[in-house]
Amino acid sequence: MGIACDKFGRRITLFYGICIVTLALSLMPLSNNIYPTYLLIRILYAHGAITISIIPLLADYVTNATKGKGAAINVILASLGAVASVEIINNGLQNSMNVKGIYWLISTCYFVIGALMCYLIKSGVYYIDKEKSVVEKRSFIQMIKVGVRSAKNPWILIGYVTNFLARGDSILLTLFLVLWSNHYIEDYDEANIKAATLSGISYTVILVFSIFYGIFLEKTSKYLTHLIMFILTMLGCFMMIGATSGPNNWYSYLTICILGSGMSGLYTSSQYLINKYSEANHRGYITGLASLVSVLGIFICAVIGGYLFDHWTIIAPFILFGIMSSIGIVILIIVWIFERKKQSEDGYVEQENTELIYIQ
Numbered sequence: 001m002g003i004a005c006d007k008f009g010r011r012i013t014l015f016y017g018i019c020i021v022t023l024a025l026s027l028m029p030l031s032n033n034i035y036p037t038y039l040l041i042r043i044l045y046a047h048g049a050i051t052i053s054i055i056p057l058l059a060d061y062v063t064n065a066t067k068g069k070g071a072a073i074n075v076i077l078a079s080l081g082a083v084a085s086v087e088i089i090n091n092g093l094q095n096s097m098n099v100k101g102i103y104w105l106i107s108t109c110y111f112v113i114g115a116l117m118c119y120l121i122k123s124g125v126y127y128i129d130k131e132k133s134v135v136e137k138r139s140f141i142q143m144i145k146v147g148v149r150s151a152k153n154p155w156i157l158i159g160y161v162t163n164f165l166a167r168g169d170s171i172l173l174t175l176f177l178v179l180w181s182n183h184y185i186e187d188y189d190e191a192n193i194k195a196a197t198l199s200g201i202s203y204t205v206i207l208v209f210s211i212f213y214g215i216f217l218e219k220t221s222k223y224l225t226h227l228i229m230f231i232l233t234m235l236g237c238f239m240m241i242g243a244t245s246g247p248n249n250w251y252s253y254l255t256i257c258i259l260g261s262g263m264s265g266l267y268t269s270s271q272y273l274i275n276k277y278s279e280a281n282h283r284g285y286i287t288g289l290a291s292l293v294s295v296l297g298i299f300i301c302a303v304i305g306g307y308l309f310d311h312w313t314i315i316a317p318f319i320l321f322g323i324m325s326s327i328g329i330v331i332l333i334i335v336w337i338f339e340r341k342k343q344s345e346d347g348y349v350e351q352e353n354t355e356l357i358y359i360q
Contacts, residue, residue: 010055010057010121011118011121013051013055014051014052014055014057014114014117014118014121015114015115015118016048016051017048017049017050017051017052017055018048018052018110018111018114018115018118019048019111020044020045020047020048020051021045021048021049021052021110021114022048022107022110022111022114023044023048024041024042024044024045024048025045025103025104025106025107025110026103026104026107027041027044028041028042028045028103029099029100029102029103029104030100046295050291050294050295053291053294055287057121061121062275066218069214069215069218070214070271070272071210071213071214071217071268071269071271071272071275072210072211072213072214072215072268073214074268074271075206075207075210075213075214075264075267075268075271076207076210076211078267079203079204079206079207079210080207082199082200082203083200083203083204083207085106087200088102088105088106089102089196092105144285144289146282146285146286147282147285147286147288147289147290148289150278150279150282150285150286150289153277154335154338154339155222155273155276155277156273156274156277156278156286157331157335158222158226158269158273158331158332158335159269159270159272159273159274159277159290160274160289160290160293161328161331161332162226162229162265162266162269162270162273162328163270163274163290163291163293163294163297164293164294164296164297164324165230165233165266165297165321165324165325165328166263166266166267166269166270166294166297167270167294167295167297167298168297168298168300168301168321168324169233169259169263169266169297169301169321170263170298171298171301171302171305171317172237172259172301172317172318172321173199173202173203173259173260173263174199175302176301176305176309176317176318177195177198177199178191178192178195178196179309179314180195180240180247180314180315181194181195181198181246181247182195183246183314184245184246184247184248185246185247191247194247194248195247198247198252198253198256201253201256201257201260202256202257202259202260202263203260204260205256205257205260205261205264206260206261206263206264206267207264208264209260209261209264209265210264210265210267210268213225213229213264213265213268213269214268214272217268217269217272223332223336225265225269226265226269226332227329227332228265229262229263229264229265229266229269230262230325230326230328230329230332231262231325231329232258232259232261232262232265233259233262233263233265233266233321233322233325234262234322234325234326234329235258235262236255236256236258236259236260236261236262236263237259237318237319237321237322237325238318238319238322239251239254239255239258239259240255240315240318240319241315241318241319242255243255243315262325270290270294274286274287274290275287300320300324301317301320301321304320305317305320305321308320
């Protein structure tokens with residue numbers, strides 16, 4: 001879909017993704033079995049969601065000087081949408097609202113807002129850099145290579161890392177939080193409501209902290225900002241080891257808040273870095289690869305985390321992504337060391353050339 005995005009423009013691709021997601025949401029409550037009906041609908045939903053996520057709207061519509069603030073606003077609105085959905089689901093369940101009605105209400109709101117967005121944004125391929133040569137026709141493999149080569153830019157590489165962690169961690173706040181809550185609360189509806197409450201708290205924290213992360217990414221050291229978000233995410237994941245009293249304990253609320261404060265940075269960074277540092281004529285390719293990395297994060301969290309949940313411990317998915325966040329810290333430090341070394345070498349060469357000119 002990254003290819004289609006660059007070839008046909010943002011509006012058509014975005015509207016297609018919105019229609020697919022709306023269709024999937026409308027069909028979900030009609031499925032009468034998990035395999036294969038619900039699975040196929042979830043695959044359809046994933047196709048629409050990934051189509052929307054690869055569109056580099058932030059890169060095309062926001063200037064470089066304010067991309068940090070733009071990424072923060074993006075995360076704020078995403079968090080508001082998540083919190084609003086949680087409220088609709090909670091109120092619907094508590095007031096014995098039909099499940100079909102809840103799904104169809106959310107899908108209708110989604111389509112109306114999405115269609116309005118498509119109507120208001122610019123169409124076509126206006127974003128291409130007119131000063132550069134015409135965009136080349138590339139095969140799918142060549143386009144993947146463009147995305148991989150772009151990782152030579154350290155911030156594109158870190159952007160891939162934050163995309164991987166952000167999308168994987170999002171499964172923790174939805175699927176595995178419900179399963180973990182259900183382990184301590186036998187009634188499924190009550191467990192789901194409690195998990196939704198914790199998830200809503202986490203997304204509220206994400207909303208608030210995204211404002212600060214957006215400012216920090218623009219005004220302070222990006223290395224320090226990423227180190228903070230990685231550490232908070234890792235700490236929140238590992239703190240789940242001590243949440244042995246279930247979702248009704250104060251410790252669980254504290255843990256979810258710390259995890260949310262770290263994930264807020266991951267969400268903001270995943271939007272900010274890819275859109276700010278990708279080349280204008282290759283944004284679709286780079287965001288496409290970033291989306292593939294995001295899918296990989298979801299796959300690892302859902303499949304491997306799910307297997308470990310069943311065969312090891314109920315907090316295995318959280319431990320898994322705590323380890324992944326630790327690896328992110330290692331990658332960040334390695335990139336920082338190499339960049340410092342490169343800057344030192346460049347400075348040394350520049351000093352030598354200056355001295356040579358002075359002697360001559």
